[in-house]
Amino acid sequence: MTPGESLFVEEMGQFLGSLGMTPMSGRMWGWLLICEPAEQTAADIATALHASRGAISGTARILASAGLIRRTTRPGDRREYFSAPAEALDSMLASAGAIYRQMREIAERGLAATSDRPAATRARLQEFHDVMSFTEIEVPRLIAQFLAGRVADRKGRS
Amino acid sequence: MTPGESLFVEEMGQFLGSLGMTPMSGRMWGWLLICEPAEQTAADIATALHASRGAISGTARILASAGLIRRTTRPGDRREYFSAPAEALDSMLASAGAIYRQMREIAERGLAATSDRPAATRARLQEFHDVMSFTEIEVPRLIAQFLAGRVADRKGRS
């Protein structure tokens, strides 16, 4: 790994770390975005990131369940291979939508808890709820359209 | 604060806490979304949340700099009043845009660090970059449109 690549991997780690995921998640995903070959074993990744097997194992679960990485196996090879597939972006936008949904749900419970208050008081929370409600649907749709357009583009050119 | 309200405040705390902000940020913002009166002093908030003055002070800085709350003063009153203004949502979408921008920038540095690699290798990161680039612009625009529509709606009805 060149110094520049190492910097990129570390930046991804810090960034996803600051967003509530573990730094290792960011490092591993970042590495899988630039590594060669694209498919790497747990041992490969542990070596590249100077991390323990245990950390890779746990992080792989997180990333796989989030849909950010793919686990594949090969006939006659007991090892598992990890890679960052193109579909990861679909998963990303889906989880972005999940965050908005969570906020809407919290807002809804808040509105229920303040149902006896005058409308003026609840307006603040209501507005928040409405924006989340809109965003939850429309942002994933917007990105899905963009991705669909890109796929069509690729097909058209090929 | 009723049990339901307390639950809402605590949920907001956990939620923003899970997203990299401090739990107190979430609690304070949640409280300011439902409290009555809408404007509260630092002492009011500290009492409502069973938190120390120091925590309120620090959290107020964070929330105010993020644009999520507003600090106001009144003539003849030395105290500061905090409230969650409607414009907070503008700030929220702006900071959402900032997150996408950050990811685009990291991706760009990653692409620069791998400029000597074959295009096939860089395709993964390139796609990620392109989506972030698109999202960075279009998501804030989408939400801004929605907010503008709501304002027009309110004016029309009044």
Add this chain to the structure above:
DNA sequence: GCGATGTTTCAGTATTGACTGAAACTTCTG
């Protein structure tokens, strides 16, 4: 200028949680 009221800063504490590394478990080969 001095006391009172309100706010911020900051050292200390306690908790959380990310990562390590070894042991347990699984799965394939001879």
Add this chain to the structure above:
DNA sequence: CAGAAGTTTCAGTCAATACTGAAACATCGC
């Protein structure tokens, strides 16, 4: 079945950090 290769689990450690509470710092009225 025995052994090897690979993966996961988990107790322990270490660092990060959210919060407390007291002291320092403004700001205003007398």
